[in-house]
Amino acid sequence: MELLVASAIGILTASGLYLVLRLRTFPVIMGTSLLTYAVNVFLFASGRLTVGAPPILTDAARYTDPLPQALVLTAIVISFGMTAVVVMIALGAYLGGNDDHVDDLIPASDAEDRT
Amino acid sequence: MSLFLIVALPFLGALLPGLMNSAGRQACAGVTFMVSLVALVGLLTHLPAVLAGELVTARVDWIPALGLNLTLMLDGLGFFFACLILGIGLLIIAYARSYLSRDDHMGEFFTYLLLFQGAMVGIVLSDNVLILLIFWELTSLSSFLLIGYWKHLPEGRQGARMALTVTGMGGLAMIGGMLLLGQIVGSYDLSVILENRDLIQASPLYLPALILILLGCFTKSAQFPFHFWLPHAMAAPTPVSAYLHSATMVKAGIFLMARMWPVLSGTPEWFVIVTTAGLITMVLGAVIALFKHDLKALLAFSTVSHLGLITMLLGTGTAFGALAAVFHILNHATFKAALFMSAGIVDHAVHTRDIRRLGGLRHLMPVTFVIATLAALSMAGIPLLNGFLSKEMMLEETLHTTLFDMPWLVPGLATFGALFSAAYSFRLIGHTFLGKERDDYPDHPHDPKPGLWLPPALLIIPVVVIGLAPFLAEPFVKLVTASVLGGAAEMPSAHFKIWHGFGPALYMSIIAVVGGLVLLALFTPLLRVWDASPRPEAKRIFDRVIAGAVGLSQAVSLRLHNGAFSRYAAIMAVTVVAVGYYAWATGTVGAATRAMQPTNAVQIAGWLMLVAAACGLVFLHRNRLLSLILIGIVGLIVSAGFVFFSAPDLAMTQLTVEVVTIILLLLALNFLPNHTPIESTVLRRSRDVVISVVAGLATMALSYHYLLRDTVAPSISEFHLANSYKGGGGTNVVNVILVDFRGFDTYGEIIVLGIAALLIYALTETLLSGPVRARLLNRKPDQPRAGGRHPMMMVVMTRVIMPVVLLVGFYIFLRGHNEPGGGFIAGLIVSIAVVMQYMASGFAWASARLRYPYHGIIGTGVLIAGLTGIGSWFFNKPFLTSDFTYVRIPPFYKFELATAALFDLGVFLAVVGAVMLTLESFSRLARRAHVPEADHPMDIDPSREDTKAEA
Structure with a gap:
């Protein structure tokens, strides 16, 4: 089972990173979302995998590690905020410039102006 | 008054001039004056304690773990400098009120001035080197604002930038030096550092610390080879020049050398570096000053020269040298501030500072003439004025100083410098005020209102009084010198006297004065030689070095950071994987401590769906609506995974966030194109595939390894589980x-x-x-x-x-x-x-x-x-x-x-x-x-x- 989770993290990272390296804003946003999943699962798994022992206090003898869960919970909510801001910026750039490329190469003449 | 308040007053007061701006220029200057005055009075309340030789301190522990404490101390040296800063500051404020024109924003000017004043007072009262460094940087920043105050002048902006670059770089070096010093001693408190002379000088880190600290001092005090920024800073309004370059900014480096004198001086390294730099600066500055036509440039290079003189005296490492240095700091501050202000008056009245267009002003501007002449004669080292006394002490000291095994070198060069110093002082008087009256002045010369001439006139009083009655200054100068010496040397028994009898120092003085007159007589042919000889232009070299540095950093940063987001992402991914691989390859991986848990068909089905959705996203991402559906599947499987692995809260959060995220992306997709075109080449896509697959394998290997091992240290989660109900009242x-x-x-x-x-x-x-x-x-x-x-x-x-x-x-x-x-x-x-x-x-x-x-x-x-x-x-x-x-x-x-x-x-x-x-x-x-x-x-x-x- 550990292998399944680890490989899932790896596959999410690989596909997320591939999309992040694309040239348009939308695939990049998709890629960061996938990376977010990968990171959240990774952090969650740092409490090690436990089946059937939620951190709700009962008479049970053992519980899973609650701390990574608390951290990941806020991370999920914050990642929504982050995604929303990035989407807004992408949207603004597209509506303003009619272009949704992420790469904005510095022209050579511009570089000279800076000196 | 508490030392904290004395330091804080100028900073707090800096808010006022800006607020008072609408109340009028008089109010603006008045409030600034009052702030400085209150601080000065507060300082003077400590005079009895300082005279009694007590150390006044104030202390608040700020971050004790880092050795960063707000500690201030007031000893003779600090008191002396604080008096100069606040006292001359008062005169400068009064002078600036009359000097600035209607177009100048007065509130802004006085705000900068007070910020600068506060930073300077902070430097001289700090008892913690870290606090001192903060104030040190603040002087660089606030002097940048002051020098560039006339933003419309390109010279002002360039001069300010150059001053900031040079002093800022020196400040950076000094941070390193001070940290080394703190490391050697084990404390950042100056009072502790000053007591550990032997420990510091025996440390192998002594030389690096010394060089770094001296870099800071030399850049700030315009010592060769960093002297070039000071003349360019003359583009500032004259009150700023008078303040920064007579009593404050450039004296900060001198102050620090004096402060550190007990622990750093006395070694051959200190002697060679400091004395040599001082000597070169003194001679070079004096020679260049003679041939400058701009009054302020002349004064700027003469300041460079005099700073060199003081540095050289501190470099000798003898108690007599330190005494002469302290005395000359006092004398130089008085006559140089007066001279700068006189130059400002001439500029104000005649609208030129070019010495070639002046001359014969003595009858037209008699008051200014008297003030400038007395100050310049003091600078030349004429008896009965204070400059003579300290200059003769300097010459006396050089006779006992042997550099590079050549006993004639230091006295010879010092006399040579003094000779040029006399020459430019005479030229300043002769070519500005003496001679025939001209009929082509750019404006009608006249003496200004008292607002402008009174401040320099007040400064002339000590010039003359100390010159006539040096014994008046002796106790105070010796008190200050005592705190410079610390426990490192005995106070010299020499007394300040006008007449020491015939001796080598007097002969050297006479040579200097007579030689100065001869040089002035020969000025025209000398100038021709000077103009014909090639000289390196400091500004051009500086500009070229800066352009080179900018070019180099741009070459590096543009290669990595050329505006292409995908490039940064790729670089970052590769770097992280490489660093991780290095750690994995060089570290050790323990044996697995956890057993692999069994897998059933449902889990495999979920895993397959996740993999299919993630891979499908890669292949089908061009259809954007479809990719939204696929990412929704990923989110759902992740939520299900949270349920399975005992995280119900996470599952609910993930599920609900998933819903709002998809709605958000749908709303965005409403405007964005619904298809991603194929743009990148096959080569590039293959490169990206390689990078992502490698990164994916790396995260997989990392996750797999730690999932099969327990944490090295016990987790703090046990605490949370044990206390959740007892302490927090909740079972979740x-x-x-x-x-x-x-x-x-x-x-x-x-x-x-x-x-x-x-x-x-x-x-x-x-x-x-x-x-x-x-x-x-x-x-x-x-x-x-x-x-x-x-x-x-x-x-x-x-x-x-x-x-x-x-x-x-x-x-x-x-x-x-x-x-x-x-x-x-x-x-x-x-x-x-x-x-x-x-x-x-x-x-x-x-x-x-x-x-x-x-x-x-x-x-x-x-x-x-x-x-x-x-x-x-x-x-x-x-x-x-x-x-x-x-x-x-x-x-x-x-x-x-x-x-x-x-x-x-x-x-x-x-x-x-x-x-x-x-x-x-x-x-x-x-x-x-x-x-x-x-x-x-x-x-x-x-x-x-x-x-x-x-x-």
Whole structure:
């Protein structure tokens, strides 16, 4: 089972990173979302995998590690905020410039102006 | 007055001139003057203690763990410098009031001046080297503002930039040196450092620390080879030049050398570096000064020369040298400030500072003539003025100084420098005031109002008094010298006297004065030789070095950082993997301590779906709508995984966030193109595949390894499990961690979420008020639009289930402390309920029924959470300490009341507000103001193409 989770993290990272390296804003946003999943699962798994022992206090003898869960919970909510801001910026750039490329190469003449 | 207040007064006072600006120029200058005066009076209240040889200190521990304490001390040296800074500061303020013209913004000027004054006072009173470094940097920054005060002058801007670059770089070196010094001694307190002379000088780090600290001092005090910035800083208004270059800024380096004298001096390294630099600076500055035609440039190079003289005296490492240095600091500050102000008066009256266009002003400007002449004669070293006394002590000291085994070298060069010094002083008098009156002055020369001549005249009093009666200054100068020497050397028994009898020093003085007169007589042919000889132009070299540095850093940064986001991402991914690989290859991996858990078919099915969706996303991402569906699948499988691995709270959060995220992306996709074209080459895609696969394998290997091993150190989670019910009153440990144990983190996070939502709102506002608005209004949808905008089924359903969903949200919120749920999840559920109304019934319908603005909800949430935290202060508990109790109101069961629930309410409101404000902002973009929106269900979209065709 550990292998399944680890490989899932790896596959999410690989596909997320591939999309992040694309040239348009939308695939990049998709890629960061996938990376977010990968990171959240990774952090969650740092409490090690436990089946059937939620951190709700009962008479049970053992519980899973609650701390990574608390951290990941806020991370999920914050990642929504982050995604929303990035989407807004992408949207603004597209509506303003009619272009949704992420790469904005510095022209050579511009570089000279800076000196 | 407390030392803290003396240092803080100029900083606090810096707020006033800006505020007083509208009250008039007089008020502006007056308030600045009062601030300095109060600080000076406060300083003088410590005079008896200082005279008694006591050390006045003030101390507040700030970050003791880092050795960073706010400690101030006042000894003779600090008192002397603080007096110069505040005393001459007062005269400068009075002078600047009359000097600045109507066009100059006075509030701004005095604000900068007070900031600078405060930073300088801070340097001389610091007892902690880290605090001293902070003030040191502040002087660099505030002097930058002062030098560049006339922003319209390119020379002013360039001069300010050059001063900042040079002194800033020196400051950086000095930080290194001071940290080394602190490391050697084990304390950053100056008073401790000063007592560890032997420890420091025996340390192998002594030389690096010495060189770094001297770099700081030499750049600040314009010592060769860093002397070039000072003349360029002359583009500043004259009051600034007079202040910075006579008494303060450039003396900071001298001050530090004097301060560090007991522990750093006396070694061969100190002697060679400091004396050589001082000697070269003194001679070079004096020679260049003679041939400068701009009055201020002449004075600037003479300042460089005199600073070299003082540096050289400190470099000798003898007590007599230190005594002469302190005496000359005092004398130089008085006559040089007076000279700068006189130059300013001439400039003000005649509108030129070019010495070639002046001459014969003695009858036209008699007052200025007297002041400038006395000051210049003192600078030349003429008897009965104070400059003579310290210069003769300097010459005396050089006779006992042997550099590089050549006993004639130092006295010879010192006499040579003094000779040029006399020459430029005579030239200043002769070519400006003496000679024939001219008829081609740019303006009519006249003596100014007392506001301008009184301050320099006051400075001439000590020049003459000390010159005539040196014994008056002797006790004070010796007191200051005693604190320079510390315990490192005995106070010399020499007395200040005008007449020491015939001796080598007197002969050298006579040679200098006579030689100076001869040089002036031969000035015209000498100038021809000077103009014909090639000289390196410091500014051009500096500019070339800066351009080279900029070019180099640009070459590096443009290679890595050329504006292509995908490039940074690739570089970062490769770097992280490489560093991780290095750690893995060089570290050790322990044996697996956990057994692999069994796998069943359901898990494999879930895994397969996740893999299929993730890979499908890679292959099908060009179809954007499809990729949204695929990412939804990934999110659902992840939620299911959370359920399976005992994380019900996470599963609920992930699921609800998934819903709002997909809605958000759908709203965005409404405007973005719905297809991604193929643009990158096969080569590039292969490169990206390689990078991503390698990174994926790396994360997989990392996760796999740690999943099979226990943590090296015991986890702190046991504490949370054990105390959740006892201390937090809740059985849902995750929720108790969020609202109680780590409540402060959560508080920060809801604030971040709120800021993100407000940012989105602000961006939407900007878009809608700019040119984008027109484009949005005229936009033609690229997809055929559905006819029914508000489908009846959906409208009815959403309205019916609204109360149910709200009830569920309420229930999830209430039970959160003990069962899976809580503010975050409840907030998301309620948001979804509201969003459904927007989707089903339309924006207009929903916003018409909206009673509270979402900004307000965010603010209320953060406020409630914050007030809950503050509430614990009233019970003398730290911020966010929680408490709970159980109450029973019949006929209900016993239930719990916890302050954590109140905090959770804040979280809930902030989440609702943030999510709703975000989604609402996106929908506002879609809203088309000119298309009327009916608010009843099942209306037909009139803007639809095919409807129009039918009509």
